[in-house]
Amino acid sequence: MSDAPSAVSRTPVWKSISISLTDDIAQGRYGTADKLPSEAQLAARFGVNRHTVRRALAAMAEQGLVHARRGAGVFVAAAPTDYPIRKRVRFHQNIQQGGQTPAKQILMLETRIASLIEAEALALEPGSSVHVYDGISLANNHPIALFQSVFPAKNLPGMLTALEQRQSVTEALKDCGVADYTRAETRITAKLATATQALHLRISEGAPILRTTGVNIDPRGQPVEFGRTWFAGDRVTLTVDGR
Amino acid sequence: MSDAPSAVSRTPVWKSISISLTDDIAQGRYGTADKLPSEAQLAARFGVNRHTVRRALAAMAEQGLVHARRGAGVFVAAAPTDYPIRKRVRFHQNIQQGGQTPAKQILMLETRIASLIEAEALALEPGSSVHVYDGISLANNHPIALFQSVFPAKNLPGMLTALEQRQSVTEALKDCGVADYTRAETRITAKLATATQALHLRISEGAPILRTTGVNIDPRGQPVEFGRTWFAGDRVTLTVDGR
DNA sequence: CGCTAGTATTTGTCTAGTTGTATAGTTCAT
DNA sequence: ATGAACTATACAACTAGACAAATACTAGCG
Numbered sequence: 001m002s003d004a005p006s007a008v009s010r011t012p013v014w015k016s017i018s019i020s021l022t023d024d025i026a027q028g029r030y031g032t033a034d035k036l037p038s039e040a041q042l043a044a045r046f047g048v049n050r051h052t053v054r055r056a057l058a059a060m061a062e063q064g065l066v067h068a069r070r071g072a073g074v075f076v077a078a079a080p081t082d083y084p085i086r087k088r089v090r091f092h093q094n095i096q097q098g099g100q101t102p103a104k105q106i107l108m109l110e111t112r113i114a115s116l117i118e119a120e121a122l123a124l125e126p127g128s129s130v131h132v133y134d135g136i137s138l139a140n141n142h143p144i145a146l147f148q149s150v151f152p153a154k155n156l157p158g159m160l161t162a163l164e165q166r167q168s169v170t171e172a173l174k175d176c177g178v179a180d181y182t183r184a185e186t187r188i189t190a191k192l193a194t195a196t197q198a199l200h201l202r203i204s205e206g207a208p209i210l211r212t213t214g215v216n217i218d219p220r221g222q223p224v225e226f227g228r229t230w231f232a233g234d235r236v237t238l239t240v241d242g243r
Numbered sequence: 244m245s246d247a248p249s250a251v252s253r254t255p256v257w258k259s260i261s262i263s264l265t266d267d268i269a270q271g272r273y274g275t276a277d278k279l280p281s282e283a284q285l286a287a288r289f290g291v292n293r294h295t296v297r298r299a300l301a302a303m304a305e306q307g308l309v310h311a312r313r314g315a316g317v318f319v320a321a322a323p324t325d326y327p328i329r330k331r332v333r334f335h336q337n338i339q340q341g342g343q344t345p346a347k348q349i350l351m352l353e354t355r356i357a358s359l360i361e362a363e364a365l366a367l368e369p370g371s372s373v374h375v376y377d378g379i380s381l382a383n384n385h386p387i388a389l390f391q392s393v394f395p396a397k398n399l400p401g402m403l404t405a406l407e408q409r410q411s412v413t414e415a416l417k418d419c420g421v422a423d424y425t426r427a428e429t430r431i432t433a434k435l436a437t438a439t440q441a442l443h444l445r446i447s448e449g450a451p452i453l454r455t456t457g458v459n460i461d462p463r464g465q466p467v468e469f470g471r472t473w474f475a476g477d478r479v480t481l482t483v484d485g486r
Numbered sequence: 487c488g489c490t491a492g493t494a495t496t497t498g499t500c501t502a503g504t505t506g507t508a509t510a511g512t513t514c515a516t
Numbered sequence: 517a518t519g520a521a522c523t524a525t526a527c528a529a530c531t532a533g534a535c536a537a538a539t540a541c542t543a544g545c546g
Contacts, residue, residue: 012529016438038496045350047442049314049531054497070497071539255521281504292523297505313505314530 017046017056022065022234025079032079032099036066039074063202064142081139083231085240087182089214091137092168100139104167107146107200108134109160111153118150121215121226129153133163136200137229143201144236147229156224173224181224186214188238191230201232208233260289261299265308268319276385278316279309307477310445318445324382326474327482332426332457333413334380343382347410350389350443351377352403354396361393364458364469372396376406379443380472386444388474394467416467424467429457431481434473444475451476 021042024030036042039057043050057074060066068074081098095102114122114130122130133149149169151159155176162172173181191209198205210231218224231238264285267273279285282300286293300317303309311317325341338345357365357373365373376392392412394402398419405415416424434452441448453474461467474481 011438013438013442014529020439040496044348046439051532052530055529068497069539070537071495073496073539257521283504294524295522298521311505312531314503314532316504316531 013046013048014052014055014059017042017048017053018059020046021056022060025065025076026234026237028079030076030079032076034076035073036076064140078140078142078235081144081236083144083236083238085183085186085188085212085238089183089186089216090170092170095137095139095144098139101141103138103141105136105138106133106164106167107136108132109163111160114150114152118226122150122152122223124152124154131156131159131163133160133169142235143232145229145231146197146200147227150226151224155222169225178218178224181216181218184215184217184223186212186240188212190233193230193232197230201230201235203232203234210236210238212238256289256291257295257298257302260285260291260296261302263289264299265303268308273319275319275321275383277319279319281316304447310447312445321383321385321478323478323480324387325482326387326479327484328426328429328455329484330425332429332459335411335413338380338382338387341382344384346381346384348379348381349376349407349410350379351375352406354403357393357395361469365393365395365466367395367397374399374402374406376403376412386475387479388472389440389443390470390472393469398465399467412468421461421467424459424461427458427460427466429455431455433476436473436475440473444473444478446475446477453479453481455481 021036030036036057037045039050039053042053046053057066057068061068061077064077066074067077078100081095081100083094091104092102109132111129111131114124114126114128116126118124118130119126119128124130131151131153133147133151135147136143137145137147151173153159156173156178157176159172159176162175163169166172166175170181189211191211193201193203193205193207193209195205197209198207201207201209210233212227212229212231214227214229215223216225216227264279273279279300280288282293282296285296289296300309300311304311304317307320309317310320324338324343326337327340334347335345352375354372354374357367357369357371359369361367361373362369362371365371367373374394374396376390376394378390379386380388380390396402399416399421400419402415402419405418406412409415409418413424432454434454436444436446436448436450436452438448440452441450444452453476455470455472455474457470457472458466459468459470
């Protein structure tokens with residue numbers, strides 16, 4: 001009691017180790033399928049007992065970041081996914097290119113009146129109706145991001161059922177007659193995870209989140225999708241090409 | 244626990260325990276870096292509750308006499324070491340001059356791209372690669388400081404292996420053709436120990452730390468090392484010569 | 487060259503001990 | 517009553533060491 005510098009270490013040591021290693025992976029210090037230093041070496045590096053390192057690694061393994069092979073070592077399972085933001089942003093393509101398996105989980109599909117923001121982004125009359133697609137993006141069966149896609153309902157009948165069957169936005173749009181689309185603009189900001197977001201993304205509340213907002217347009221320049229995506233900050237690295 | 248009857252001021256039990264243990268250390272019954280008996284054992288010896296012993300130990304820790312490591316025990320802290328900062332700062336020399344045995348423990352050796360700060364300190368092009376040497380400085384086998392030495396990679400091939408074998412920066416540099424070097428500038432600031440630093444230095448989180456930042460240059464004035472050192476504040480006294 | 491056997495590493499599991507922290511209760515002097 | 521000193525108990529976090537099980541490495545042999 002009565003310690004002057006009461007900067008109480010509320011976070012357990014193993015958690016800070018886990019964060020440090022996760023960051024190392026995120027920074028590319030250890031690449032996908034790379035072997036981490038042995039538990040003994042890590043224990044020496046962090047100045048703790050091997051068991052404390054093990055607890056940190058266990059937490060990372062639970063998140064699917066690493067996996068251990070007895071006698072061999074601990075390997076990076078999924079380096080933070082590189083998610084390129086280009087003219088043509090395609091979730092499935094982006095994930096597959098990184099050697100991972102993409103998937104989507106539907107949270108909600110509905111048709112409703114567009115909000116002001118949505119109407120403006122899609123260049124719609126106020127009061128127009130839109131299809132809304134809420135869901136979770138997964139890579140290798142681990143949640144990467146939450147998203148909400150908003151489509152103008154007028155030109156896209158049957159979009160909801162198409163989304164339900166296809167899961168892929170690209171293919172659903174193709175079913176509805178939109179063969180191609182490109183990203184007109186993307187905005188990126190940093191947020192902190194709310195409780196619900198944290199739950200869905202399997203991160204802790206208050207963890208950093210990358211929010212991107214983008215509008216996709218068809219070749220004629222008509223907006224076809226207004227999308228917002230919340231990426232788990234430590235699981236994804238957004239990369240923006242020069243152009 | 245009864246007599247000394249009407250005396251107005253009775254010293255608390257924990258204080259007398261603290262005095263007793265302090266005396267034991269002063270008498271050399273527990274030497275530097277020795278582990279004291281566990282709190283439970285001390286509680287039994289003094290016939291009190293463990294918490295009373297803890298209060299005594301807390302008082303001693305506040306005076307820098309002992310330091311506790313969770314799960315490991317309570318250890319007798321070392322007397323502060325004098326560390327002179329001069330034109331030629333040499334760790335091994337400095338420690339030996341104080342009659343102690345120097346040693347270094349490698350935490351990490353790597354080659355990577357220089358950060359902005361590092362590039363500027365070493366007068367390198369942005370994006371140049373550097374050798375980085377993370378480690379712990381020990382005197383008489385207990386930690387004095389954490390350090391990070393950054394060397395320009397271009398002029399120093401084989402520096403990492405040299406460091407691995409030699410441990411001494413001076414000798415490793417000699418192996419790489421740098422016969423002599425002097426300290427161009429040293430900055431000193433005070434910080435608080437982070438969790439990891441505290442673990443390595445065997446101090447408590449939030450304890451004071453002296454951070455020195457320095458650049459060493461070769462006789463031609465070329466920067467050869469950018470070093471940062473975090474000294475355990477209550478274990479080291481930095482001295483600066485008038486010179 | 488390929489195979490095997492032995493050795494060293496590395497992760498998995500178990501047991502035991504130690505400090506850190508929280509809660510609750512007792513005693514006692516003022 | 518009130519608060520300080522101390523006791524009692526329980527659990528969390530971390531250390532320490534040992535051993536088993538799986539893997540990687542290496543030397544030697546055919």
